[in-house]
Amino acid sequence: MIDRFKAKFVEESNDNVHDLEEALLLLEKDTSNNEIIERIFRAMHTIKGGGAMFGFNQLSEFTHHLETVFDLIRNNKLAINDDIISLTFESIDHIKHMLEMGDVDDQDELDNQAAFIQRVRRVSNSESDTPQVKPSTGQAPVIKNDGTKTYLIGIKPNEEILRNGTNPFYLLDDLHAMGEAKVVALHTNVPALSNFKPINSYCHWQVVLNTNETINEIKDVFIFVEDECEVSIDEIGEGNLLSTEAIGKYIDIASEQQKVLSKVDLVALSNTATGAAKKEIKKKVQLKEHKISSIRVNSTKIDELVNLVSELVTIQAQLNLFAENDGNPAVLALAENIQKLSRQLRDNAFSISLIPLQSELMRFQRLVRDLSKELDKEIEFVIEGGDIELDKNIIEHLTDPLMHIIRNSVDHGIEMPDERVKNGKSPKGTIVFKAYYSGASVMVEVMDDGKGIDPEFIRNKAISKGLIDSKTELSRKEIFELVFLSGFSTKEEVTDVSGRGVGMDVVKKKIGEIRGEVSLDSEMGKGTTLTLELPMTLSIIDGLLVDVSKNQYVIPLSSIEKIFALDTVSFGKTFNHVVNIDDNQYPFIDLRETFEQELTNKGTEQLILVKYEDRKVGLLVDQVIGEYQTVVKPLGRFLKKQENISGASIMGDGTIAMVIDTNRLIHNNATKKYRTKN
Template sequence: MAVNDEMRTLFQEEVMENLAELDGALLELEHSPGDMDTVNRIFRAVHTIKGACDMFGLSTVVRLAHDLESLFDQVRTGWRCVGKALLDVSFAAKDRFSAMLANGGEDAVEDHELSARLKDLLKNPDLPGDEISAPESAPEAAAPSPPPAAAFAPAPASAPAPATGSGQTRTWRIRLAPSDPGHLGKSDPLALLDELRAMGELAVRCDLADVPDLALLSPQDCLLRFEALLAVGETAVVDANALRDVFCFLENPDDVSIEACDGCAVETSANVLGACPAAPPPVAAAVPSVPAGVPAAPPAAAKPAPASAAPAEAKKPQAAKKEAMQSLRVDAAKLDDLVNLVGELVIAQARLTQLASGLAHPALTSVAEEIERLSNELRDNTLGIRMLPIGTTFSRFRRLVRDLSSEMSKSIELVTEGGETELDKTVIEQLNDPLVHLLRNSIDHGIEPPAERLAAGKPETGTIVLSAEHAGGEVVLSILDDGRGMNPDRIRAKAEEKGLIASDVRLTESEIYNLVFLPGFSTAEKITNVSGRGVGMDVVKRSMDALRGKIDIQSTFGKGSRITIKLPLTLAIIDGLQIKAGEDQYIIPLSLVEECVELPRDEGTQAGRGRTIHLRGEIVPYIRLREAFELAGEPPAIEQVVVTRFEGERAGIAVDEVMGQQQTVIKSLGSYIGSIAGISGATINGDGTMSLILDVPTLVAAVRRAAA
């Protein structure tokens, strides 16, 4: 890949991350419109997108980002309240960014209507009656007037600068003099000063000497000259390189100068900087370094930094470098290749263990055991790298619920739980589409309109709870809504009407609910943008089968529904228990196994679904693997029963022999064989033979249905 292509790939990844951050922050701001930390997150995300696009010459995106950035700067400075118009145009701008940058921004086309909406809002700081609530720092007046030119204060802060603490501080002098024409159409110098303010205590002087008469003034040129003093605490990792990063998007690097000024005094009691001995006196038009209404502290006497500060400062660049090395970006394809190699290593290790066991050579056995230990650790660490919190997927759906509820004139709140639950990256990637279909189904068919909810004695706002938790070797996802629920009689009638089932077939309530997963099934009266074509839930079922997952529906008519999804933690490598029945070998996932017990022949003669064994006073039903798979031959005199636990119950599987535990590399059966009830995949043994991996819950349920 060429260097240019690599840079563009990194640019695309950075932009996508910031767009996701922007989307999430906008949703948070909608619920907490007075949270200035969220406002600042939005501002930083837009500013980063603008800077990155400017570096690649994407002027169309830069203009849109600049207007949105200016809009949120008005919120930060108290000129604007957070309202519906602001949020709507912000969401529209975020969607437009995504569309413009889908192909790296090469085909970006300006949306003139959206640009006009942004500019209208910029001209009207507060629209009457539009406020959700005013920011905490905003005055009570409906629309504060822009400050006069004489009182102009650059880079006003929405909150006091963080205190540097009682430790030794270091001071930097920064001079910013933008020189390129049209600078204000590119990067806002006040935004750059705000980034400095976030690093410590900042005092700013503004020189207006180069500003011409109004008739000669170009509104796109920045003729202001800023001089700032930045004091950072001893524990802050801020050096000259970190400061230069703030100004990395300037076209002319000479527009900024940065130098240490450790002789400058700090008046920590008032949280403002004192006068810098080496700085020139303020010009007549200089502005105070503190917001209006806050009394400035008198300048403190200059004093040199203690000698002990020098060694500590010398270590800061190393500390910054160490912090930057804590994480790195890795191509997902390389990670997939690593997992495949670990899988091949596991198979080779199993072969080595089998050879060592057969030869009974002490030295070889010792090496085989050591390699097995290292292989186990390497497998766990590699799979751990692939594990991601499922909350990264949950966050995408908040916007989906917001947009669909608005489109359908419904009031819906999405509650997420268990976002820290980790799942394999591959599983998470394939979960997006099925979860989208399930949420759209809950919003359209489940949650009622506000008037219908109030008439039923429910709150006007419906609630959808999306949760995740670990349960043994699985992750359990749940989508719960408090809507109208499912009517089993209507579902059956629709299935019969569409010819999906016969009218005389007997079905349990659970089986009736599962009819919604049949291709072509839909209870919608008309086709809309959301439902009615009968393909959504079919997609969900096929996706669950591909992930070796299970899906179940529970519902109470008039009260709501719960859809439960059970997924394996990983699709790559698991610990398994190798068993034998007849001449064939099988694998049971070790996460389901509780214990193994012997079954004498006289106890194994019970027939049908009545087979049980007694374990310490508890009766446990079991099935025989030979009968389930119709294997030829007679069972041994003493069989083994592998006791498993799943879905809250215990069940045994009678086998000829328990061969022992082994790492199992999961292989798909392929599209030619397809899905087989009771089998979830296959693996290659150390001797080159193949073992089928049992899907225990499905196998036990199938045997019980056949014996009923």
């Protein structure tokens, strides 16, 4: 069971590390923002406390020293500088490593950790050990400073707190470490032996604490367990009230007789003992009640849910077919209701699997920061549309291509500061990550304001490599498409396009694997833009089922504009695959030619008009069968290289319908004139 708790701690700590990294990037831009400093401190405190509870003692010790630095910062005893920011980033990487490795016995690893701790401690100008979150061997020495205050703290854990691996005694130890404390343990709620459960917690505590720490720092003790405890904090008065005999006896009697300490009695006793009128007691500070608004679910469970919903959609298609063949009105009505419910369930399941892009953008911000410092460049990374949501499986496949694109923008796109100034630009370059919805797709643009790419250079390079003929006429867009051809660049190139060429065919391939498209545009002296068009989900789509020479295919509904029914003669008179409809000319692709099928319907044919970039292209089919909710299954290894097909779907009668990737189909058809076979 402890392993399960440890795994949960690691998962939650990785979230805290992500939050820590994000806050640190914000702090680097605004070093005087106290809210960000407090956010960083709380994240470190949570990791430290959890590490001590779940056996990550080395992690807890290391984070404690880092926390000390930011405690000095938030108390205005230490000024933030670039060295502290850089050291903290390195420390975050070290925390990630320690979360992955756990406590280690390897001497080299221990020496590295010790050296790292020394670097952190030097920043805080402290070589002495400070109290850790671990069982105490004794009570802290009495503190009697004029600036101290005395608090009454109530701690009432939920009965289930022990089941989550939380030890309440660590909370008491943390309070002892803050000053002088006396504890009253109340066990009046312990049930009879017949109802007693050893795994439950029945005790609660009251602590009278004298400390020079602030009330916020006392609240920090409970950050990690705020969902599992009822906590109240009252200020009783100024000075060390525990040193008065009356209050000391009152606490001892309450502990012996199992009576609850009264704030009113403590205040009265302190007034009597000191003979001075105390200031009005501050209102009770009750930690905010926390209501669960979200839950943490393992991603494998989400995948299982989506797979089950996919299977349900397939079974529902079989039920629809059976109901139509049976003709029974009751069965038809039942099948229709199940179809509505399965559609709602499908939408809910996929909304659960969607996550915001922002969750992955932190690594790109960090990449830009680290690379720009390494290359002595000034670069600002701007995010627009980080709240846009995508299927988690798409985001997982998107990370590496985006990393490659952004790395090239930093390395090869943005110029050195002196070169930018010489060209009339700001010394600081800008990379913009922009995401937005476009119909049923998500568009992602990565734009830099660097030196750009010369299209003429691309054309000449493609000619020299034999990728195109020197007489081939290409548009500007088609020239930039050459960058994505395999073999366009070599590792020896160090020209403007070297970084963008190396591996860009792999980027296009990776994006194509998730049914996406990538394009590039650039202007010399002004910068380069890479645009990705991505589907929001991969597993289930709404499609249009069509017949092509007695074979069934599915076309995604999201890409369809209109459907026209025309006689076969009309297409026989077309020139260069362009048809005239309603005084508009549309290029079209005959799917029978694409899939090497013979014409079977000699009467009426149907043209499906689909969107492709900024234009419309027709797809010629024999017959439109109707709308179909499609579960997209991946193609087997024998069909993996089939570029025009993105997957397959099992029909209600058990037959297979191929799912057409319209973007790739049209793109491949349009670029045949200059693509060469290797």
